[in-house]
Amino acid sequence: MRVIGLMSGTSYDAIDAAAAELRLDGDRLVLSPLGMLSRPYDDGLRAAIAGSLPPASTSMEDVCRLDTGIGQAFAEVARQAVEQLCGGQADLIVSHGQTLFHWVEGSTVRGTLQLGQPAWIAEATGATVVSDLRARDVAAGGQGAPLVSIIDVLWLRGRSGVPVALNLGGIANITVARDEPVAFDTGPANALIDAVVAELTGRAFDADGVMAARGQVHAALFERLLAEPYYGRPAPKSTGKELFNLAYLARFMEGLPEIPAEDLVATVTALTARTVADAVRRYGGTEVIAAGGGIRNPVLMRQLAAELGSLPLRSTDELGLPSAAKEALAFAVLGFLTVHGLAGTVPSCTGARHARVLGSITPGVRGPLVLPRDVGSPVSLSIE
Known part of the structure; x- marks a missing residue:
């Protein structure tokens, strides 16, 4: 068909x-x-x-x-x-x-x-x-999400270890292809990055991660963002821009001195890398196979690789499925x-x-x- x-x-x-x-x-x-x-x-x-x-x-x-x-x-x-x-x-x-x-x-x-x-x-x-x-x-x-999990499970079944399929769209989600598979939204991927870039520059996204590369992670804001209760909830769970939007980010920035645009983009980019890696580790992943628009952001991918440490990070293209x-x-x-x-x-x-x-x-x-x-x-x- x-x-x-x-x-x-x-x-x-x-x-x-x-x-x-x-x-x-x-x-x-x-x-x-x-x-x-x-x-x-x-x-x-x-x-x-x-x-x-x-x-x-x-x-x-x-x-x-x-x-x-x-x-x-x-x-x-x-x-x-x-x-x-x-x-x-x-x-x-x-x-x-x-x-x-x-x-x-x-x-x-x-x-x-x-x-x-x-x-x-x-x-x-x-x-x-x-x-x-x-x-x-x-x-x-x-x-109601992530519905791609059935494809990930069927496709990755039989690979050694515990392969994890990762999608970096507006929201990041993973499928952990273990004996009893689990899948969930880990948190924001491009949602906050794109929103900040659009608000501050009028551009749709951080092309090639240029702004993030120029900035520094703002430690105080980063720690506040990581305290979001969603990350600690058990799977299955899902989220969206109803939670992760500019108003949400503004609440976490209250009381902080003005943050340069590049630092703000660097911080929300690092947030995606950390929360994805934390989710992969929590469920015992042994490799990550990524797709979605976020894989075209080299800064995000470098940060994610660093957060994953020794765990292999590859794209679905390497396994024959166009990312x-x-x-x-x-x-x-x-x-x-x-x-x-x-x-x-x-x-x-x-x-x-x-x-x-x-x-x-x-x-x-x-x-x-x-x-x-x-x-x-x-x-x-x-x-x-």
């Missing part, structure tokens, strides 16, 4: 599309990447997303406009992916949408909201669309499981009571999607 995964993370800078051929070979799921493309949000839509995120307030009119605008943006990227990556024909499109709110009270997730009306994608491409994948896990008592496409490919896999009636979660990773089939299906325009019957759940994932 030829499947396209669509993803825009908590950094909301671009929409990624990754295509793959997916097939079941006995109890093995075989994934053959077909390529990816990425398109930035236009400035107006990105500003509208930013203006609606916590701690800002919004209206139902804004929500409706965003749902339509994001859906149309995803539809255009999907249309391009069908033509450029799939030769004009895709069997299935899987859309993560754009997370606008992740409702967490204490250690319990009450709800999660991803916008981007899938009907626009179905109309633009004619393909069946799977969307809204997180809500079912939340309804089953889970965190830039990993999350979009992961959602392609989740949609593939959904339309085959197979569960897409690992309860020990999300905290759900049971593994569940995820998402909602929007029919395409070319007739029903005919699927094989009586297929079993895969126990491993191979990249070819």
Whole structure:
């Protein structure tokens, strides 16, 4: 089956599309990447997303406009992916949408909201669309995140030791692929870095870690940030920009003298490295296999390597899975499981009571999607 995964993370800078051929070979799921493309949000839509995120307030009119605008943006990227990556024909499109709110009270997730009306994608491409994948896990008592954990577990199963898959997006998350796997958000990755850089310079992110490299970690602020209670909570757990935002950072800076911009960026960059490394050590990780936009920040990666000490740090590219496409490919896999009636979660990773089939299906325009019957759940994932 030829499947396209669509993803825009908590950094909301671009929409990624990754295509793959997916097939079941006995109890093995075989994934053959077909390529990816990425398109930035236009400035107006990105500003509208930013203006609606916590701690800002919004209206139902804004929500409706965003749902339509994001859906149309995803539809255009999907249309391009069908033509450029799939030769004009895709069997299935899987859309993560754009997370606008992740409702967490204490250690319990009450709800999660991803916008981007899938009907626009179905109309633009004619393909069946799977969307809204997180809500079912939340309804089953889970965190709704990190959903990529099932792909990490299937893929890394069989490696020696305790491999840890790391995603450095707006929020950092890990999957610890041990006998009883565990996965959770460790804390901020690019969320605070990007927010500080945008506020102080107007640029979207710290390109090549230049600002962090020029700065010094502010010891007092660093210690205050590390005292955040979230880090001490047991897994499974999830978080987002609802917690880690500029207002949050400002509260920790109260009473401190003015901090130079470069030092502030250096401090929040070091925070990501320390909290990720602490989480890996806490769960006995023996190697870290990283993906996500954060791996393109050489300063962050050097700091993370230093924090991990003797533990190997490598990218998913070294193991055959394109790091830039990993999350979009992961959602392609989740949609593939959904339309085959197979569960897409690992309860020990999300905290759900049971593994569940995820998402909602929007029919395409070319007739029903005919699927094989009586297929079993895969126990491993191979990249070819």
